[in-house]
Amino acid sequence: MGERFAEILSPEALDFLAVLHREFAGRRAELLAARARRQADFDAGAGLDFLAETAAVRDDPGWRVAEPAPGLVDRRVEITGPTDRKMTVNALNSGAKVWLADLEDANTPLWENVVAGQLNLRDALDRTIDFDAGGKQYRLKPAGELATIVVRPRGWHLDEKHLLVDGERMSGSLVDFGLYFFHCARRQLERGHGPYFYLAKLESHLEARLWNDVFVRAQQLVDIPRGTIRATVLIETVTAAFEMEEILYELRDHSAGLNAGRWDYLFSIIKKFRARGAEFLLPERNAVTMTAPFMRAYTELLVRTCHKRGAHAIGGMAAFIPSRRDPQVNATALDKVRADKSRESGDGFDGSWVAHPDLVPICREEFDKALGENANQLNRLREEVSVTAADLLAVDADPNQITREGLRNDITVALRYLTAWLGGTGAVAIFNLMEDAATAEISRSQVWQWVHNGVTLADGATVDAELVEGIIAEELKTIAAEPGVDADRLEQATRLFRAVALDDDYAEFLTLPAYEEMP
Incomplete structure (x- = not known):
C-alpha cells in the first residue's frame, strides 16, 4: 500500500472486484483454454474462415448497435498514452476529441502504475490533477473542452498478481475495468459522459460476450442503466477479423465501434501461423505497410462492417513521432503521419489515433477535409467493398525484403x-x-x-x-x-x-x- 492507495483500494472497491472475479473468472479461464486449443488446430494446419454457425447474425440486416454516446459522436482525432500524471494532463489538454487512457500496451503493470493510474484518472475527473517537472507546471486547462476519457484495460490473458480472491490471482482486465468503473462511472455521468472503454486482444465473439456480461453485472451492482457503458473493440487479432460483425452484435447495447489495431494485428498473424513455414512469412516490420493487400482487406472490411451496423470505425496509430530537435526527422514524421491519416479518412474511417500532442492538428486537418461539417462518416456504407477469407489471409509479402x-x-x-x-x-x-x-x-x-x-x-x-x-x-x-x-x-x-x-x-x-x- 503506497501513498493514497487506500483511496482506490477501499473495502467497497475490493468487494466489487471480488464479485466480478467470483462470477466471471471461470469463464475467462475457459476462453483462454479455447485459445490454446485453437492454436493447436492452426499448428496442425487448420484454416480460418468466417463462422458458419453465426451466419444468421451476419445476414440479418435488422440489427444495429446503440446510438453514439455523449462525447463519442465526434472522434476524428484520438490521442493514446499511459496514465502517468504528466501524460494525463497533456492528453486531456491536447485538443484531441478522445484520450485513450492506456492501462495496457503503453503501460507497464508495475503495482505502483496500476494504482497510481487509477488515482490520476479520478483526479483528472475531479480536476485536481497537476504535475511539476523541472520547474515546468502541468495543469488542466481552466476552461474549454477536454478530451473524452476512454480507458483501455489489460487483455484477458494478463493476471494481476497483487490482488488475490480466494487465493487466486485476479484478471488484470477485471482489475483495471473494475477499479475505474467503481470510482469513476458516476463521476463521468455527472459530467455528461459515461464510463467508456477500449477492449484489447479479443480473439472471438465469445470473448466479447464475456465482456458484455461483465458490463451488465457491473451496471447492476452500482445501479446505473444498462447501456451506460460503451466499448470500442480493437480488431488486432486475425481471428477477430473474421468475427467483426459477431463482436459488434455481442456488445450491441454497449458498442462504440471497432478500431484497426494494426501493430498487434501483424503480431497476431505471425503468432497464429508460426508453424506454417513460408506460407505466412512476413518481411521486416517496416516493410509491411497499410497498403499491403491483406492489410487493405482487413481495414476496408472493418469500415464496411462498422458502418453497416451504425458503429464508428477508428483508424490505427502511425508509429512516427515528431522531433523538436531535428527539423528533417520532424518533417519526415509529419509527412508520413499526414499520408496515413489522409488514407484512413479517405477510406471512410471516422477518426484515428496519434501518440503525441504535436500530431493532433495534422490528424484533425485530414479528417476535417473528409468530414466537413459532419461529426463522422457513418453514412459512408462502403457497400462496394467485398472481402473474402482468402483476401484476409493473402500474406504475399516478399521474403527477399x-x-x-x-x-x-x-x-x-x-x-x-x-x-x-x-x-x-x-x-x-x-x-x-x-x-x-x-x-x-x-x-x-x-x-x-x-x-x-x-x-x-x-x-x-x-x-x-x-x-x-x-x-x-x-x-x-x-x-x-x-x-x-x-x-x-x-x-x-x-x-x-x-x-x-x-x-x-x-x-x-x-x-x-x-x-x-x-x-
Whole structure:
C-alpha cells in the first residue's frame, strides 16, 4: 500500500472486484483454454474462415448497435498514452476529441502504475490533477473542452498478481475495468459522459460476450442503466477479423465501434501461423505497410462492417513521432503521419489515433477535409467493398525484403523496449518511433519466425541463433555505453529476449514471462 492507495483500494472497491472475479473468472479461464486449443488446430494446419454457425447474425440486416454516446459522436482525432500524471494532463489538454487512457500496451503493470493510474484518472475527473517537472507546471486547462476519457484495460490473458480472491490471482482486465468503473462511472455521468472503454486482444465473439456480461453485472451492482457503458473493440487479432460483425452484435447495447489495431494485428498473424513455414512469412516490420493487400482487406472490411451496423470505425496509430530537435526527422514524421491519416479518412474511417500532442492538428486537418461539417462518416456504407477469407489471409509479402539491418533493428528495439518496460515505462521513443508492447511483440516474433524457418537474408546469410547472438552482443555494447542505462535491467531484458525470440517453445506474449520478473 503506497501513498493514497487506500483511496482506490477501499473495502467497497475490493468487494466489487471480488464479485466480478467470483462470477466471471471461470469463464475467462475457459476462453483462454479455447485459445490454446485453437492454436493447436492452426499448428496442425487448420484454416480460418468466417463462422458458419453465426451466419444468421451476419445476414440479418435488422440489427444495429446503440446510438453514439455523449462525447463519442465526434472522434476524428484520438490521442493514446499511459496514465502517468504528466501524460494525463497533456492528453486531456491536447485538443484531441478522445484520450485513450492506456492501462495496457503503453503501460507497464508495475503495482505502483496500476494504482497510481487509477488515482490520476479520478483526479483528472475531479480536476485536481497537476504535475511539476523541472520547474515546468502541468495543469488542466481552466476552461474549454477536454478530451473524452476512454480507458483501455489489460487483455484477458494478463493476471494481476497483487490482488488475490480466494487465493487466486485476479484478471488484470477485471482489475483495471473494475477499479475505474467503481470510482469513476458516476463521476463521468455527472459530467455528461459515461464510463467508456477500449477492449484489447479479443480473439472471438465469445470473448466479447464475456465482456458484455461483465458490463451488465457491473451496471447492476452500482445501479446505473444498462447501456451506460460503451466499448470500442480493437480488431488486432486475425481471428477477430473474421468475427467483426459477431463482436459488434455481442456488445450491441454497449458498442462504440471497432478500431484497426494494426501493430498487434501483424503480431497476431505471425503468432497464429508460426508453424506454417513460408506460407505466412512476413518481411521486416517496416516493410509491411497499410497498403499491403491483406492489410487493405482487413481495414476496408472493418469500415464496411462498422458502418453497416451504425458503429464508428477508428483508424490505427502511425508509429512516427515528431522531433523538436531535428527539423528533417520532424518533417519526415509529419509527412508520413499526414499520408496515413489522409488514407484512413479517405477510406471512410471516422477518426484515428496519434501518440503525441504535436500530431493532433495534422490528424484533425485530414479528417476535417473528409468530414466537413459532419461529426463522422457513418453514412459512408462502403457497400462496394467485398472481402473474402482468402483476401484476409493473402500474406504475399516478399521474403527477399528481409535484411541484416531489419534483423538488427528488431533485436535492438526489443532489447531497448524490454529494458524500459522492466523499469516501469511502457511507451518508449526509439529511433523516432513510438514503441509499445505491440511493436515489441512484432520485433521479437519476427526474430523467432526467421530463426525457426532458417530465413536467408538479402546478403545471403542464414538467420540462426548464432547470427542473432552475434548481433545481440554488438547491440549490447552500444546500449550499455549510453547514459542512464541500468546494467542489471539490461541484463535481465537480454535474458528475457533470448527466451522469447530463440526458445523452441514460443511464448504467447512476451509480457507474460516479463511480468513474473517484476516485483
